[in-house]
Amino acid sequence: MKTLRLLTTLVLGSGLVLACSSGEFAPPASAADRAPLYYRDPSGAPLWSAGPKKDDRGRDYLPVYDDAQALPAETKPQQAQPSRKILYYRNPMGLPDTSPVPKKDPMGMSYVPVYEGDDADDGTVKLSPGKIQRTGVKSEPVARRAIRVSVRAPGTIQLDERRVSVIAMRAESFVQKVSDVTTGTRVKAGQPLMEIYSSAVVSASAEYLATITSRTVGGVEMYGRGARQRLVNLDVPESAIAEMDRTHTAPVTIHWSAPRDGVVLERNAIEGMRANPGDVLFRIADTSVVWALVDVAERDLGNIAVGQSVAVRARSFPGRTFTGRIALVYPQVNRDTRTVRVRIELANPDAVLLPDMYVDADIDTADAAPVLAVPDSSVLDTGSRQAVLVDKGEGRFEPREVKLGRRGGGYVEVRDGLADGEAVVTSANFLIDAESNLKAALKGFAEGAPRATDAGQTMGDRK
Structure with missing residues (x-):
């Protein structure tokens, strides 16, 4: 039998391609030696399984290994770095449970190793590029802008109140005639409203005309000014006094006109009525x-x-x-x-x-002076303190406490804690904050776990 040279390509679930130049297939060593941590839904939904299974459409769940869980399925998984020191092993489901040695949880999932250098001691949170991409982390530079509240x-x-006029009589009067003006009518300044007969006005008019026509009384000028003032005090319109000066005749009735442009808000004048001092006959508003x-x-x-x-x-x-x-x-x-x-x-x-x-x-209430401001979505507010996540680059994020000022237009003023030009996280910052809190808790468990293990060994030695 002739030996056929075959080129056979095997595509594994992890995305690796193996080629053999002989008729026999070479088994993938990595797939045989490694055990999956768990199996995830092939569509990317947040569904997991401890063992192999199929989804509703009959597709196999995808295995996730300890060196591929942080990257998307289409991305080549990172190779394990055996040169790095393993600090501890954390729960694969994110629970606050750690172990100094490899172990499995009740579902049979292996604990995930945490290597030295994964947790920074400078207070920053480090995320892999895959996690940043999946969670949709976005950053925006801090800038100065006017806060519009x-x-x-x-x-x-x-x-x-300064544009309302009231027409009221200051002496006993009688309304002789009322113009065609009603409530709601718009009038112009000087437009006739009514004719009034008042004995007090007639007497003051005759006295005024006597002073301006007489040439035998001493001090006529001063006396004339006093008579005119009496007409003014009776609220006689200036147009009526000017007519007396021109004709030298005392009118029987006085034409009362509108003092300003406006709308008649109230009309109480009725032909033939008697008006007592203080009675409001018209009220006009501009x-x-x-x-x-x-x-x-x-x-x-x-x-x-x-x-x-x-x-x-x-x-x-x-x-x-x-x-x-x-x-x-x-x-x-x-x-x-x-x-x-x-x-x-x-x-x-x-x-x-x-x-x-x-x-x-x-x-x-916008202030013309621009202030340092960040988007509202970038602030993590616990009620007692406010903080933002500063993007330090290369997947590192630093939680930083800030002092805030006015809010408006989707932005909030930062009075202390940030510098102009720094970038802050505006999207998925709550997920990063949760990651930071989780890492802090895991670190505390890891620091206490070795001591507990040592204590247990010491007690065993004593026994």
Whole structure:
């Protein structure tokens, strides 16, 4: 029989390729000598088995050896380094259990050796490239940026108190006629509102005309100014006094006009009615500028200051934003709601913002000066302390305690603990922190295990 030269290739589960130049197959020594630690799901799901098995689709679970568990399946496994000293053996499932000698757990899985140099003594955590890739660790350099702290508060629209005028009689009067003006009508400054007859006004008008037309009374100029002041005190409109100066005639009725541009909020004047001193006949408000009174939570009061820009959105106009500035922070805290009232001045040229309308204010408290800031996701907050993981490169991560400041826009200010340009972990940092805590616990067990073993041997020798 002729000898055939065959080239046979065997592909093992660990990814190694063996070639033989003869007709006989050479058995893989590594696969025969090594025992798998456990078997993992072929799809990468977090499922394991102590012995061989198949998944729901009939695929064999993949064996994991002690030198291949830290790398992905498609990556060539690292060869064991016998020159390195084994410190101890740790539980293959990550439990806080170590052994100074090789052993198996109750499931038959071999304990994993921990070599000298795997645990750094400088406080850093070292991860293999495969673990970094699987867990999705991401880092971002620390940089200076403006922290945008947005404070949101609800409120209502109110009239500007300085832009409201009241027309009231200062002497007993009678309403002769009322113009075609009703509640809600927009009026202009100087527009006639009503005609008033008042005996007190008529008497003061006649006295004023007598002083400006007489040339026989001494001190006419001083006396005339006094008579005019009496008309002013009776709140006679300036236009009516100017008409007396021009015609030198005392009118029987006085035309009362609007003192400002605005909207008639209240009309109590009725033709033929009698008005007593102090009775309000008209109330007019200028709505070109209004106030937004919002209630800011007490915890946000430190970020609020007069002059800050505010974006106000009315619930009646969801797609529109009104811009204003904080004019006043009221010096009192509501004891029931623990809020502080803030006044915002808003331009209202088209008069769409109405009194008592509900609004939502977004106060921009951004500081122009940039500060050292890191993403919110990079901070590990235990309540009593805050820390970040600094990426030192080559898979090494250093936990570092920091002092934080303001938060906003997805970033938090770092006041102490970091330098500009350092990289911090922004993703999977909780997994690295758990790895750090696990290694610290395992190290403590390992330091106590040899002493316990020595003590046991000593007791045995004594027996």
